[in-house]
Amino acid sequence: xxxxxxxxxxxxxxxxxxxxxxxxxxxxxxxxxxxxxxxxxxxxxxxxxxxxxxxxxxxxxxxxxxxxxxxxxxxxxxxxxxxxxxxxxxxxxxxxxxxxxxxxxxxxxxxxxxxxxxxxxxxxxxxxxxxxxxxxxxxxxxxxxxxxxxxxxxxxxxxxxxxxxxxxxxxxxxxxxxxxxxxxxxxxxxxxxxx
Amino acid sequence: xxxxxxxxxxxxxxxxxxxxxxxxxxxxxxxxxxxxxxxxxxxxxxxxxxxxxxxxxxxxxxxxxxxxxxxxxxxxxxxxxxxxxxxxxxxxxxxxxxxxxxxxxxxxxxxxxxxxxxxxxxxxxxxxxxxxxxxxxxxxxxxxxxxxxxxxxxxxxxxxxxxxxxxxxxxxxxxxxxxxxxxxxxxxxxxxxxxxxxxxxxxxxxxxxxxxxxxxxxxxxxxxxxxxxxxxxxxxxxxxxxxxxxxxxxxxxxxxxxxxxxxxxxxxxxxxxxxxxxxxxxxxxxxxxxxxxxxxxxxxxxxxxxxxxxxxxxxxxxxxxxxxxxxxxxxxxxxxxxxxxxxxxxxxxxxxxxxxxxxxxxxxxxxxxxxxxxxxxxxxxxxxxxxxxxxxxxxxxxxxxxxxxxxxxxxxxxxxxxxxxxxxxxxxxxxxxxxxxxxxxxxxxxxxxxxxxxxxxxxxxxxxxxxxxxxxxxxxxxxxxxxxxxxxxxxxxxxxxxxxxxxxxxxxxxxxxxxxxxxxxxxxxxxxxxxxxxxxxxxxxxxxxxxxxxxxxxxxxxxxxxxxxxxxxxxxxxxxxxxxxxxxxxxxxxxxxxxxxxxxxxxxxxxxxxxxxxxxxxxxxxxxxxxxxxxxxxxxx
Numbered sequence: 001x002x003x004x005x006x007x008x009x010x011x012x013x014x015x016x017x018x019x020x021x022x023x024x025x026x027x028x029x030x031x032x033x034x035x036x037x038x039x040x041x042x043x044x045x046x047x048x049x050x051x052x053x054x055x056x057x058x059x060x061x062x063x064x065x066x067x068x069x070x071x072x073x074x075x076x077x078x079x080x081x082x083x084x085x086x087x088x089x090x091x092x093x094x095x096x097x098x099x100x101x102x103x104x105x106x107x108x109x110x111x112x113x114x115x116x117x118x119x120x121x122x123x124x125x126x127x128x129x130x131x132x133x134x135x136x137x138x139x140x141x142x143x144x145x146x147x148x149x150x151x152x153x154x155x156x157x158x159x160x161x162x163x164x165x166x167x168x169x170x171x172x173x174x175x176x177x178x179x180x181x182x183x184x185x186x187x188x189x190x191x192x193x194x195x
Numbered sequence: 196x197x198x199x200x201x202x203x204x205x206x207x208x209x210x211x212x213x214x215x216x217x218x219x220x221x222x223x224x225x226x227x228x229x230x231x232x233x234x235x236x237x238x239x240x241x242x243x244x245x246x247x248x249x250x251x252x253x254x255x256x257x258x259x260x261x262x263x264x265x266x267x268x269x270x271x272x273x274x275x276x277x278x279x280x281x282x283x284x285x286x287x288x289x290x291x292x293x294x295x296x297x298x299x300x301x302x303x304x305x306x307x308x309x310x311x312x313x314x315x316x317x318x319x320x321x322x323x324x325x326x327x328x329x330x331x332x333x334x335x336x337x338x339x340x341x342x343x344x345x346x347x348x349x350x351x352x353x354x355x356x357x358x359x360x361x362x363x364x365x366x367x368x369x370x371x372x373x374x375x376x377x378x379x380x381x382x383x384x385x386x387x388x389x390x391x392x393x394x395x396x397x398x399x400x401x402x403x404x405x406x407x408x409x410x411x412x413x414x415x416x417x418x419x420x421x422x423x424x425x426x427x428x429x430x431x432x433x434x435x436x437x438x439x440x441x442x443x444x445x446x447x448x449x450x451x452x453x454x455x456x457x458x459x460x461x462x463x464x465x466x467x468x469x470x471x472x473x474x475x476x477x478x479x480x481x482x483x484x485x486x487x488x489x490x491x492x493x494x495x496x497x498x499x500x501x502x503x504x505x506x507x508x509x510x511x512x513x514x515x516x517x518x519x520x521x522x523x524x525x526x527x528x529x530x531x532x533x534x535x536x537x538x539x540x541x542x543x544x545x546x547x548x549x550x551x552x553x554x555x556x557x558x559x560x561x562x563x564x565x566x567x568x569x570x571x572x573x574x575x576x577x578x579x580x581x582x583x584x585x586x587x588x589x590x591x592x593x594x595x596x597x598x599x600x601x602x603x604x605x606x607x608x609x610x611x612x613x614x615x616x617x618x619x620x621x622x623x624x625x626x627x628x629x630x631x632x633x634x635x636x637x638x639x640x641x642x643x644x645x646x647x648x649x650x651x652x653x654x655x656x657x658x659x660x661x662x663x664x665x666x667x668x669x670x671x672x673x674x675x676x677x678x679x680x681x682x683x684x685x686x687x688x689x690x691x692x693x694x695x696x697x698x699x700x701x702x703x704x705x706x707x708x709x710x711x712x713x714x715x716x717x718x719x720x721x722x723x724x725x726x727x728x729x730x731x732x733x734x735x736x737x738x739x740x741x742x743x744x745x746x747x748x749x750x751x752x753x754x755x756x757x758x759x760x761x762x763x764x765x766x767x768x769x770x771x772x773x774x775x776x777x778x779x780x781x782x783x784x785x786x787x788x789x790x791x792x793x794x795x796x797x798x799x800x801x802x803x804x805x806x807x808x809x810x811x812x813x814x815x816x817x818x819x820x821x822x823x824x825x826x827x828x829x830x831x832x
Contacts, residue, residue: 047260050259050260053259053333053334053336054256161261162260163260163262164260179256181252181253181255181256181333182256184253184256184257184265184269185256185257185259185260185262185265
């Protein structure tokens with residue numbers, strides 16, 4: 001049983017107050033190890049679900065239709081794909097079953113709610129972005145300058161901590177609506193100027 | 196409350212107004228204050244709640260993405276909220292995630308509760324701190340708990356400020372109310388003060404003839420009107436009381452005077468009765484002394500003196516009876532046709548005689564000749580007129596030693612008769628003139644010579660003249676003389692002289708064929724009548740009481756006339772008369788009585804008596820009356 005929040009799991013399993021302090025310390029050692037070493041992709045995968053809480057898809061995306069699946073497409077090669085498949089085999093987004101699609105052709109992007117663009121697609125980025133620009137799809141990447149180029153959300157690491165940046169102009173141009181709270185937590189790239 | 200009783204109405208009113216207004220204000224301010232404090236508190240609570248929720252919501256994303264720095268950054272915004280002390284953000288497991296504190300000495304407590312238990316905001320008010328615990332829930336996801344603590348000192352300060360403002364407004368209002376109350380209490384206190392002032396004035400001066408000006412139509416106006424009415428009633432009652440008092444005073448004075456007069460009267464009477472009695476008893480003893488050496492001339496002189504004294508005594512008794520009749524208002528005026536001139540002439544003649552008896556031959560008594568020329572008949576009471584004139588002339592004679600007495604009358608305007616009696620006697624001064632007509636007043640001259648008389652004559656004259664609708668007065672100068680005037684209404688009639696006239700002629704009657712019955716229980720009186728009738732040669736029978744008289748009449752048909760005493764034993768004169776009249780209707784009965792009160796004569800006439808004589812009976816009068824009735828009985832004899 002894998003969940004993003006280990007603390008919570010431990011807490012629910014061991015409600016005995018006396019054990020709490022010991023478990024707390026034990027958990028920190030473990031979580032720190034997993035966060036800094038291997039589990040950065042787990043975290044990223046979990047973040048996708050969390051992003052979805054702050055984003056509103058238009059009606060055409062069938063976002064509120066529980067019978068239709070929530071589609072996360074991954075273009076390019078990245079370890080994140082494996083983690084996504086692992087986590088979303090159980091985890092639902094907005095009460096919908098999640099399907100992870102590995103795509104190579106750009107035309108397969110259609111009907112996707114989230115498109116994860118791997119760093120390997122650096123050369124093809126402009127084409128992808130041109131296509132997704134007017135689609136209700138949240139583009140997510142994990143490369144250093146992708147956000148500058150027009151990807152809506154881009155992961156980066158700062159002080160050993162996973163953070164993300166948001167291209168505000170891209171958000172505005174996309175048919176998606178993004179909560180202010182999400183942007184408040186992110187590093188803003190290409191902010192919309194008041195003119 | 197006792198303190199309240201001692202202060203003036205003005206202060207009472209002011210106190211009441213101040214008390215009421217202050218109480219109202221205090222209550223009002225308290226209500227407003229409490230609600231204000233409540234709303235302030237609520238506002239602060241809501242503000243804090245809102246801030247907590249907002250910050251909590253802002254913290255959703257940092258909590259979601261484990262962004263401690265972001266959360267701290269959001270919490271640090273609390274520094275801009277006044278009174279915020281600390282803020283703590285706990286994740287959904289209850290672990291502290293981020294915190295803010297205003298100063299370093301503030302301790303952030305760990306969350307001692309299961310975050311799942313907190314489903315809605317909870318607020319805790321402690322002494323100076325408002326603590327709000329708020330669960331952060333976004334899109335149905337629970338993210339954690341935010342706890343914010345805010346100082347309530349700001350609220351306390353606000354409340355304090357509010358109290359200060361209210362207190363200063365209250366003080367201002369109190370002062371304003373004091374001035375206004377002082378001004379506006381006047382319409383109420385002023386009339387009451389005025390009433391009090393007036394009441395005090397009345398009680399000090401005792402003057403009830405005052406009035407309050409009614410200026411309003413309220414209860415005080417009514418009070419004023421009632422007060423005025425009351426004063427009016429007091430005035431009326433006082434006037435009535437004064438009048439009654441005056442009347443009582445007068446009555447008292449009269450009673451005292453009357454008492455005094457009665458005493459004086461008794462003393463006077465005692466003297467006046469004793470004096471003639473002394474003469475009568477003394478001279479009779481001298482005459483009847485067996486070995487007296489009184490000459491016949493002296494004897495005659497003594498008898499004259501005795502007669503004179505007895506006459507005086509009789510006069511006194513007549514006067515007393517008259518005055519008592521007048522006082523009892525029982526004196527009857529019987530108006531008849533009266534020949535004025537012959538009345539005056541009779542009086543003149545009788546006084547010529549009286550003068551001799553009194554030894555006052557030096558005094559010339561004149562009747563005004565001009566009066567005699569007229570032959571006037573008037574309607575008046577001749578008996579009383581005679582009495583008045585006689586009294587006045589007698590009085591004049593008493594005080595005149597020489598000179599003259601003149602009397603007469605004149606007709607004034609054809610309406611009234613003015614009689615006068617003028618003398619050249621001692622006269623009197625003004626002071627004495629004022630009460631000469633009062634009862635029991637006797638005139639004494641400087642030589643302290645006492646004049647005879649009970650002091651009743653002039654008082655009787657005054658009363659009689661007034662009863663005859665006239666007036667009496669006197670003009671006098673000491674040692675020159677007095678003139679008494681009186682008036683009578685001139686009520687002229689043209690009638691023949693039919694008033695009782697006593698024949699004053701010494702006629703010798705011869706009644707040898709007549710039988711006279713004398714009913715008299717007193718031997719002395721019977722002897723007197725027998726002596727008087729001796730010269731007439733009439734046959735005289737004697738009855739000692741009424742019953743004997745009746746018996747004799749029934750047995751003896753020869754009796755021509757009866758002289759009947761009223762007061763007799765066995766059967767009195769009235770009863771006897773009635774019985775005799777039933778036996779012999781035509782027999783004349785002449786009563787003789789010492790009763791001189793009015794009503795006695797009427798009673799006698801009622802019982803059937805033909806005529807009456809009043810004791811003492813003078814021989815001439817007795818003979819004349821008997822003659823009258825015997826002639827009527829047998830005109831041929």
